Each structure stands twice: as C-alpha cells, then as structure tokens.
Amino acid sequence: MKLSLALLSAAVAVSAAQPHHHRHQHLHQEKRNPEAAPDYVSVPGPTAIVYVLNGQPISEDEVQQGIRNGSLVFAQNGQLSSAAPSTYKAPKTTEAPSSTQAPSSAAPSSSSSTEQGKFHLPSLSIPWSKPSAEPSIPSYGGSSGGSDWGSDASGLDSEFPDGEVSCDTFPSEYGAVPVEWTGLGGWTGVQSPGASGYSGYSNIMTVKSGGSCTEGSYCSYACPPGYQKSQWPTTQGSTGQSVGGLKCSGGKLHLTNPDLSKNLCMTGAEQVTILVQNKLSKNVAVCRTDYPGTESETVPVNVQPGSSNNLTCPDSEKYYSWQGGKTSAQYYVNPAGVPVSDACQWGDSSQPWGNYAPLNLGVGWSNGAAWLAIFQNSPTTDAKLQFSVEIQGDGVSGTCKYSNGQYCSGEDYSNCSPTTGCTVSISSGTATFVFSD
Helix, strand or coil: CEECCCCCCCCCEEEECCCCCCCCCCHHHCCCCHHHCCCEEECCCCCEEEEEECCEEECHHHHHHHHHHCCCEECCCCCEECCCCCCCCCCCCCCCCCCCCCCCCCCCCHHHHHCCCCEECCCEECCCCCCCCCCCCCCCCCCCCCCCCCCCCCCCCCCCCCCCCECCCCCHHHCCECEHHHCCCECCEEEECCCEECCEECCCEEECCCCCCCCCCEEECECCCCCEECCCCCCCECCCCCCCCEEEECCEEECCCCCCCCCCEECCCCCEEEEEEECCCCCEEEEECCCCCCCCCCEEEEECCCCEEECCCCECCCCCCECCEEECEEEEECCCCCCHHHHCCCCCCCCCCHHHCCEEEEEEEECCEEEEEEEECCCCCCCCCCCEEEEECCCCECCCEEECCEEEECHHHCEEECCCCEEEEECCEEEEEEEEC
C-alpha cells in the first residue's frame, strides 16, 4: 500500500494517494533470497495535494480567491471555513526583501495573511495492514540512545571544491555529517538514475546497504541540526521521483545546484527559529526525510534529555520545488530511548520506529509564516507515543498538542482527535516542539 503524507496547507490541504503505473518497491521490505536480491530498488515520488471545504474538494484558485475576498479563512483547528472563528489569530505580517534569496514579498494583511503556499512531502511505498488493536510500545533501555549526533560537524562555511574530491571520500570537511548505519560509506542514500528523457529520469534506482557512491550516481548526505543539504540536480524523475545529492562523475564529486549554494549545507528560513526540546529522561530521535533524494528517514536530530536542538525550516522560495509546488520538511518522532542508528533508517512493522515511528512533524516556511504541524504517521501505524508533544512559543497563532493518544487544538485544547493532526503558524521569533511526560 502506498503511504501518502503532506504537510497541510494550514492543515487544509489533505494528502491523496496517487496511483503509479510502475512498480515501487523498497529492498528493505522485500522478503527475498538475499543472494537473489537486486543491487537497486525503485523509489516513489511525492503526492498531490487537494483542498477540501465542508467535505468537498475545491480548486486552489477558488481557495486563493476566497481568501483574498474574505469569504474563506483557515480556522484554528486547521480546516477551511466560510466564517472565521472568534478564537482565530492570524499570523503577524513580516517584511522580507524581494529577491530570489528571500520570500518575494511581505505577507499580506487582514484575512489574506492566513494564505499559505501549497506544500509537498515525499511519499513512501509501504506494505501495511491495519492492526486489530492499538500496538503497544515497549520500554527501551539506556538513558541517552547515543551521542549528540552532528555536534562535531566542521567546514560548514567552506565552499565545496567542485570536481576535486574523490567519489570514495565522504565530504565531512565541508559540513556534511556521515550516517554510518545506512551502510553506504556515510551517505544517507545513493541513487543511480536511468535514461534521461524530456520529462526527466525514467528509472531511478536506489543503491542498497553495502553499496557506495559510484560513477554516475547521485550521493545524498546529512547536515547537522539547523542545516539542510543544498545540492540536487535540475533533472528529476519523470513520474514524480526525487533525486538529491552530489554527482559522481569522472571519479570526482560535483555540485549539482551551485546557483543555490557552493556550500554543501544551508540554513532554513531566517525569520524564525524552530526547536525541539526534550524534557524526558531519555533521548528522542527525530529523523528527517532525505528529500529530495531517496525519501527515507535517514537525516538525524538526536535530542538528548534536558536539551534542545534546531529543526531546519525550509524556505519554500529557496528550497526544492516539486513539479512547480513548494516543499517542506517532514520529521519522524520515535519512542524515547531509541538510538538514532535504529530510528533513522528504513524499518519494518516489528518495531515502532523508523518509517513506523508513531508521529510526524511538518515544518515549512511560505507566504510570510512558518507552518508547523503534528500528525499521526497514518496509515502506516496506529501506534501512539507515550509522551506529549506540544508547540509552544510567543507569537504562535493557534494551539497544537499531542497527548495521551489525542491531537488537540483550539482554545484550552478542547478540539481533540485520535487521528487528525493539528497545525499552527508563526511569522517571527521562536517556536518549540516540546517533548514531555
């Protein structure tokens, strides 16, 4: 079954599984004879987004027109409404320079300030059957689950020497941080594209664990918390697959997006700071989807007990664009105590971590505001986290909290659901996802 996830456009855009006419498989999920397993597997692409009003789909043009003329608003519970609730607080407007390196204009005022760009997140091909009862989450040993991953990153401000570093050398001197547990020499993923036609690469194959960054491949990498990779090629998959990373050509690593940055790692939206804070006694592994790229959750943020880490908030005006649509970041929140080496890689239904982690965070900047979401990792799993997640911060518009298996929003968190997530926005300052008992 194909899992389709999207950071909601102010929680109004709902994800829709789009059928593909070619087969998608992930090697980690296939039960095959290891000796017969292929070296590569195909990777699916992102999903389409639709807008819904009163249970009926409407076009994006109708949404934008309704917002402009005041007949439609985004309610605090994240739904599209024909009348603004009394408790709704619109995001503050924020001025920003109009250039290709920043949002194109200031956020509009009045009701139009609630308008958000359309976001896309990767979709993953996951075999799934609905459990007969809510899965229980075991208790994990250990107090930290591993070191503070990425704290030793170096060379973040150093330009990458295009075409000089050997493909068998991981570029840790230029900000990238190796992810050893993928079995790819530190790379988060390695893709070998097929023939390139008018519409893009026709057959993108993903190198399995034990492979390496070889000739003609795109080799993706992780950056430390607060940073994200800057490199992906202009040519993408012909059917929506994404491709990311440096290219190995002539035995050397080459930049694929030098117009965006000649550094391997870049920050997100400068207008806001997004944090995760851990008030628990064990670590929490928060794993970002490697997108554009293999679209697996291999980019770690390991939040230690009593500490905070940055979450990168992609600026949709600068970052990866999927078929003309804006994109955001998706993070998987794993049970407390699971080390990043287990949590931040492809898993299976036997354990509630990796792509089977119970909860997702959505983070992205568009049209003058950062949009932050908490939602169930559906339909992959019905498992629930055994700790609370709440978005806090001065200037946050709306409320959003996960606690005791419920996603709650509204005044006094009175609007709750066991399945429907929640979304808030912030136009400047700091917002924090707080993990607590």
